[in-house]
Amino acid sequence: MEFGKFGGQFVGGPVLDAVKDVEKAYDTYKHDEDFLNEFKFYLKNYANRPSLLYYAKNLTEHFGGAKIYLKREDLNHTGAHKINNVLGQALLAKRMGKKKLIAETGAGQHGVATATAAALFGMECEIHMGYVDVLKQSLNVYRMELLGAKVVAVHDGLKTLKEAVDSALVQWSKELDTTFYLLGSAVGPHPFPTMVRDFQKIIGEEIEQQIIEVEQKLPDYVIACVGGGSNAIGAFYQFIDQPSVKLIGVEAAGKGIDTKEHAATMTLGKEAVIHGMNTICLVEEDGEISPVYSISAGLDYPGVGPEHAYLKDINRVTYVSATDEEAVSAFELLSRLEGIIPAIESSHALVEAFKLAKTLDKDKIIVVNLSGRGDKDVKQVARYRNYELVD
Ligand SMILES: *Cc1c(COP(=O)(O)O)cnc(C)c1O
Numbered sequence: 149m150e151f152g153k154f155g156g157q158f159v160g161g162p163v164l165d166a167v168k169d170v171e172k173a174y175d176t177y178k179h180d181e182d183f184l185n186e187f188k189f190y191l192k193n194y195a196n197r198p199s200l201l202y203y204a205k206n207l208t209e210h211f212g213g214a215k216i217y218l219k220r221e222d223l224n225h226t227g228a229h230k231i232n233n234v235l236g237q238a239l240l241a242k243r244m245g246k247k248k249l250i251a252e253t254g255a256g257q258h259g260v261a262t263a264t265a266a267a268l269f270g271m272e273c274e275i276h277m278g279y280v281d282v283l284k285q286s287l288n289v290y291r292m293e294l295l296g297a298k299v300v301a302v303h304d305g306l307k308t309l310k311e312a313v314d315s316a317l318v319q320w321s322k323e324l325d326t327t328f329y330l331l332g333s334a335v336g337p338h339p340f341p342t343m344v345r346d347f348q349k350i351i352g353e354e355i356e357q358q359i360i361e362v363e364q365k366l367p368d369y370v371i372a373c374v375g376g377g378s379n380a381i382g383a384f385y386q387f388i389d390q391p392s393v394k395l396i397g398v399e400a401a402g403k404g405i406d407t408k409e410h411a412a413t414m415t416l417g418k419e420a421v422i423h424g425m426n427t428i429c430l431v432e433e434d435g436e437i438s439p440v441y442s443i444s445a446g447l448d449y450p451g452v453g454p455e456h457a458y459l460k461d462i463n464r465v466t467y468v469s470a471t472d473e474e475a476v477s478a479f480e481l482l483s484r485l486e487g488i489i490p491a492i493e494s495s496h497a498l499v500e501a502f503k504l505a506k507t508l509d510k511d512k513i514i515v516v517n518l519s520g521r522g523d524k525d526v527k528q529v530a531r532y533r534n535y536e537l538v539d
Contacts, residue, residue, distance in 0.1 A: 333376025
């Protein structure tokens with residue numbers, strides 16, 4: 149396995165062959181200067197990197213403790229860290245001679261990011277989405293279509309993300325020669341977790357450089373939210389061998405970890421195989437994968453990337469959780485005090501930073517990875533607060 153006992157390639161048949169092809173290609177291109185330079189070019193000239201490291205002075209003064217810095221992934225083109233990964237994988241797909249990108253999407257964020265990369269590189273794009281999600285997220289469906297993607301509504305089972313993954317995999321297995329499956333987080337069979345981490349590790353590399361430039365030292369804490377784990381592993385990876393930097397991942401506790409409505413995989417999950425990898429997963433007593441819930445679509449996942457399962461196992465990263473209510477309060481506070489509306493996913497990381505900041509001395513430094521912007525979440529938070537919207 150790639151990460152202690154976690155990771156692996158738990159897929160069979162033609163999909164395994166296709167995954168092996170991706171592995172072989174990535175093993176080559178990850179050392180290819182030309183490929184890496186092309187990736188860097190698009191990160192800079194298309195995604196708008198490096199993203200800012202912003203000192204949140206008002207927030208820091210509000211809590212009266214540690215200095216709080218925000219890594220502004222929300223300022224990337226398309227408004228989140230996801231663009232880093234889709235650019236990397238789409239470029240690899242092109243190098244492999246593929247003409248088409250296929251992906252699943254839940255709320256639509258990964259679908260929109262994939263459709264963006266496909267538009268940029270002139271590739272065909274097909275996004276599978278559960279019919280329930282299609283209805284809930286019609287604006288994102290339109291956005292994908294605007295970007296040139298074909299959106300396939302999936303009518304099987306509960307008609308949500310799980311069925312969308314199955315449907316996309318079936319379609320992929322029919323057109324392996326021409327099509328690349330573009331995974332949205334640091335999950336799935338090897339090499340996807342490693343590859344997605346490599347495409348996201350720029351976040352932590354920039355944090356290190358930027359904080360040393362202004363503070364002449366490393367941060368004491370780096371905090372990120374964890375759904376599948378791509379923004380978190382991207383923020384953490386540079387610091388894993390620097391033990392003075394404490395790393396904290398924050399999962400969604402939804403309505404509370406003592407209820408059934410949460411997505412606190414690391415806190416309450418068990419070792420299991422899901423989506424082609426051995427990792428930690430929320431499972432029922434009969435071994436079925438648990439239904440999960442969070443106010444935040446991006447954190448609503450019953451598994452987690454295998455590298456996180458490993459980092460927990462070796463006690464290098466601490467995993468905690470934040471409830472919907474706490475996340476909404478952090479969403480409101482950052483908006484009010486800094487004029488920055490964060491993604492509801494990123495707000496989970498803010499919750500932990502705020503709790504910690506109060507307890508720490510003023511010479512300590514916390515960096516929060518602000519994984520995305522919150523425009524997409526404003527309507528839902530308004531509803532949560534019973535604010536009357538006309539449309
Ligand atoms: C998708 C998403 C996440 C969750 O995904 P990870 O792979 O865990 O990073 C977090 N924040 C934002 C803004 C997202 O769009």
